[in-house]
Structures are given as structure tokens and as C-alpha cells.
Amino acid sequence: MITVYVGAFINPKSFSKVDFINHGMVSVDDQTGRINSVQQFESAEALQTAITTLSTDHKLVKLSPEQFLTPGFIDMHTHAPQYRNLGLGLDYTLLEWLQKVTFPEERSYARQPHESPSEHNARVAHIYGHMVRHYLRYGTTTCCYFGGLHAEANRVLVQQVVQLGQRALIGKTCMDCNSPSDYVESTADSVQATREFVEYVKKCDASLEIPGRVLPVVTPRFALTCSRDSMEKLAEIAISTDVHIQTHMSENLDEIQFSKELFPECHNYASIYSSVGLLTRKTFLAHCVHLNEAQRALLSNSGTAVSHCPTSNFALNSGVADLRALAAAGIPVGLGSDVSGGYGLSILDAMRQAIIASKTLHFSDQKSKPLTVSEAFFLATRGGAEALSIDVGSFEEGNFFDALLVDMTNCPSIRHQHETLEQSLHRFVFLGDDRWIRTVFVNGTALL
């Protein structure tokens, strides 16, 4: 069966170009979940004529004048076992926040002495199910999750994503040094558990009706809590199994100072990861707030991407990443919510904060141009997809139909009589929330 969506849609083409289609038609093959064709017409009449030529076995979905389609949002960086801390602990800076707020919460995902395995699974499934539904409601169709250290809880996360239909990249977080004594693992355990987790996720994905939706990610937490030996072995796993790598880099000045003490043989933070083989075409690094040109060149030459997390960077007093410098160096960039360093789970929040972050740079350097709404929208959709090399993020033939049906009915203002689709996007980015998202599609299936 082919489903044909008829009406307005917004299609990111590049960092500097977004197409606003008033009279469009997107055809989706329900079996493969992929887009069959994308057409645009000069007028409502021309679109109407095209509709009359459609075969009768096509299912037609007509959008109302208040509605439009956008690609689904891509969250390139978040932490599943920090979800319950959303909005908490944000008077701290990074290293204190990790010790006092974050590690204690992540530790709670271990099975407790009073719990049976099934009670533990049910507890974790309740939290992770709530979280995945919450992300979907806010339009995140693809989410890159850091799990925790505990294998069973990480498997429950995979199961929840599989059941609820989200597209996701999921990693088992690794920490083998400089960590609390009750939230750390040996190098051997860290490496072996990663091997097993990659295999487990690949097996779960292979059993899906449309495989390729749930992918494993090799996930060293960051250079401060991972030994050289473990990072080298994790890089080998990622390369031999052809999977993504995610980690953090250059978020906070104290963190950078500590990395210099731990790896005095390396010129900078990026060269630590480069020297252990962690910078690949499938690597994406969260933050990269404090980079120099040499580090940007290392990322660019290795094909490494960056997850820009402005909400978290403001909340933990980390600083502001220079997005334009990253883009100018040819580094692919997308957005991340970084829950719970970030208090906003929605990528709409990340877009707003990315725009504000770029304006703060502009205040101190007039040559640094603030981010436009279209550019922020690109980062949230196609930018993230290109950074992850996945077939989503825009309405192009062959892409999976991961999309949002946006409804302006809840706009808390009075719309102008001849408001343009571009203005509607601006309203959505600055005023939007979950109430504006009528339907969320992944692989062509309506999930909400």
C-alpha cells in the first residue's frame, strides 16, 4: 500500500537552504517505510489535478490549512539513566554535578538486593518507557542514548525502543578509572560487556520488520573515566563491527585541565581520542565547546561529527560552542538535548538555545553571525541525519518517512491572514511544544 500525504511541508536542503512547499505530495511505501516520491505544484488547482490521477488503491491523507509536515527531530546526545534527574542539580558545574547528582542516579539502575530480576526489569522498563514516549511526544524520531554501566538495564532500554517504535542509537556507557568505587568496571569487563551489547542490539534490530532502526554505539563516557587501554580496545570493537562511536569532549575547562594531566603525551583533547583510534567517520562527540583550530582540523580530517548541546552548556556553565567555526571547518553538526545536564528534553528547546547561544557569541564578536531559524531547523533534522549517516532528516526519495505532522491550531497568538509557511516555521521553533505535534511517524508508521 502507498500512503500519499498532500499539503504543506518544510524540507531542509542544506545548512543555508530550506524549501517551503505550500502544495506538495509525499508518497510513502508502507512496507518499506521509505519515501517513494516527492512532488511540488505551483497552485492548489495543480495539486488537485494531480490527486485525481492517483491510483484508487493509494491511501490519501489531506493536511488541513493549519497543518504542515516536517522531518522528525534528531537528538544526537542524551543519557537515559539521567532522565529522572531532568531539571535537577543545575546549580553545579560539570565535575561536581557528575559526583553529586549524576553518578548516584545512574548507580540506581543496578538490581537492588531486595529486587528479583523481573522486579528490576519492571522498574527500569517503567522509567525508560516513560522516557521514550516523552521524547516521541516532543517529536524526537531519532535519539542517540548513552545507557549506564548495568547490562540488564541497558537491554531494557533497547527493548523499550524496539516496542515503542523510535529510531535510536544506543550505547553501553564505559568507565574503568577515576570513577566512584561503586560505579566503575574493570577494563576487561567494560570491553567484554560492550562486545556483548553490540551483538545484542544487532540481534534485536535484525528481528524488526524493517531493520536498521535500532543501532548499537560504542560509548566510552569520556577520556577522564576511560583508560588508554580501554579506549583502544573499544575503538577496535567499533571498527571491527562497523558501528558508531559516541563520547564527550571539551565541555568544561576543569575537565580539559584534568585531561591534560591524565594524557600529558597528547597535545590536546582531540588528539587523545585520535591517538587511541576513536575518531572515525562514524564518531560523534558531544559539546566541543572549547576547541582550537588544530582540534577542529583533527575532527574534520577524520570525518568526526559534533552534537551541539547548548541547553546543557548554559545550564552547567560550560560555555558556548562556536557552531560557525565547526561548520566552516567542514565538521558535520547536529543538536543534542543532553538530558539531564540539559533541562529541556525537546529539540525545539535545543533549537531555541542554539540560536540564543550564537547571539551571545555575536555580542562579543560582531563578525560572528547569529544562527537563523532555518539553520537551526537544518541542524535539528537533516544536519543530525548527515552527521549520523542515516537515511532520514529530509523529504527525499529513498529516505525513511520519519516525520511530524504539525498543527498550528494551538499557536498562542493570532495568525496573520496571509502568513507564510516560513513564518509558521518561526512560530513553531519559538512557540512550539508537544501540543503542536499532532502525529509522529517513524518508518512511515504513525506512533502517536
Ligand SMILES: [Zn+2]
Ligand atoms: Zn552528555
